[in-house]
Amino acid sequence: MRVHVVLTPAELGADLHSRTAVVIDVFRAATTVVTALAGGCRAIVPALTPEEARKRARAFPRGEVLLAGERGGDPIDGFDLGNSPLEYTAQRVAGKIVVLTTTNGTKALLRAASAAATAVAGLVNVKAVAQWAQDQARDLTLACAGEAGEVSLEDTVCAGLIIDALAGAGALELSDTAAMARGAARDYRHRLDDLRSESHWGRHLLARGRAEDLAACLAVDAWTAVPLFRNGRVAAGQP
Amino acid sequence: MRVHVVLTPAELGADLHSRTAVVIDVFRAATTVVTALAGGCRAIVPALTPEEARKRARAFPRGEVLLAGERGGDPIDGFDLGNSPLEYTAQRVAGKIVVLTTTNGTKALLRAASAAATAVAGLVNVKAVAQWAQDQARDLTLACAGEAGEVSLEDTVCAGLIIDALAGAGALELSDTAAMARGAARDYRHRLDDLRSESHWGRHLLARGRAEDLAACLAVDAWTAVPLFRNGRVAAGQP
Structure with a gap:
């Protein structure tokens, strides 16, 4: 299996059709998506901009859809939910469609849509995603x-x-x-909590009082869910 | 000291004027430059293209200048030297100006020219460059x-x-x-020879019979030279 890592979404090419893609957004979108699905959310619909999110939300009956997302790490005015995984309780999201727009994660996801199969990963589901990607038996991006x-x-x-x-x-x-x-992972593997203070976005979120969010995002392999992106929606993959 | 790593030359911004810059080209330009200076070469003049190299060479008396470089790892037709450090013997380069154009290294060097001070580094002079950068007492790119x-x-x-x-x-x-x-370095520190087979360019050079060049490039801290780029020329820094 050939494995390639794309460090920023802009480098995601049009050559994904024969590959498996995994979109990684550790702080915080991946954890938010996994938590929402675990809470019984029917699907997450990614949108590039807040405007597009509002537009997409109008396609669903009002009581069945939630507008969610962030810009610069902060909630968006008038939206139902931010990008804190802690907000995505079963009480809020069970049975709902969540239309989500985030600064980085949803952009990467939409760019990866052309892959043969596309999943979402964070530290919370490393093992599950690795197993899934292996089962796909294609080259991996x-x-x-x-x-x-x-x-x-x-x-x-x-x-x-x-x-x-x-x-x-x-x-x-x-x-x-x-x-x-892989080299960087081997250095951080036994001190993943250091990612809070040694990453730019971790420091940014800490400074904004989001320490509990970061703790949720650092719960390595807490979930076995593999969110799959198909037909414009992210939903839980078959176990 | 703030330290930033720019992974490709295109990301090198115009904000270098107050910073120290170190241009890194392990396989092979940095080793070539260090070897040439150690062999008594007066200076290396980087040029973006073979055409520009020829043009720059004409500014020097014919017997005092050598045309050098590679494209795709191979020597350039009509040039005096390729980019193999092994060619840069004292016999060839002592007292000479070397006009050098390489696929990647000279491009990065020319983009880094606006820094307060600019040095060239490879595995052959890690310690020397680190000491020099520390002495500069500026933020480092x-x-x-x-x-x-x-x-x-x-x-x-x-x-x-x-x-x-x-x-x-x-x-x-x-x-x-x-x-x-830094994380990746900690993984490879004790198995640097693996860089030959685990890097794309290492494999490319190995396939072209350049194993001896790679060995020269992997001679960690073999040199105490710090090549400095000033006024369009790379020359040995003061010890």
């Missing part, structure tokens, strides 16, 4: 959402952890960025 | 030459080794890419 077009440490480390979790899968052919991500 | 616009594993690992060699220098503030490079 791990797409880091990054931060505002820049490389983000936590997403790269997560990509590296997924690669190391694949390592039982037979021969892997790693691209340079994949080998680099 | 480590600029990986990469490969044809893509991230290269060996340059990133070298950047990480330089950061770890700075670590005695007091508090470091690392960007996300700097933390990532």
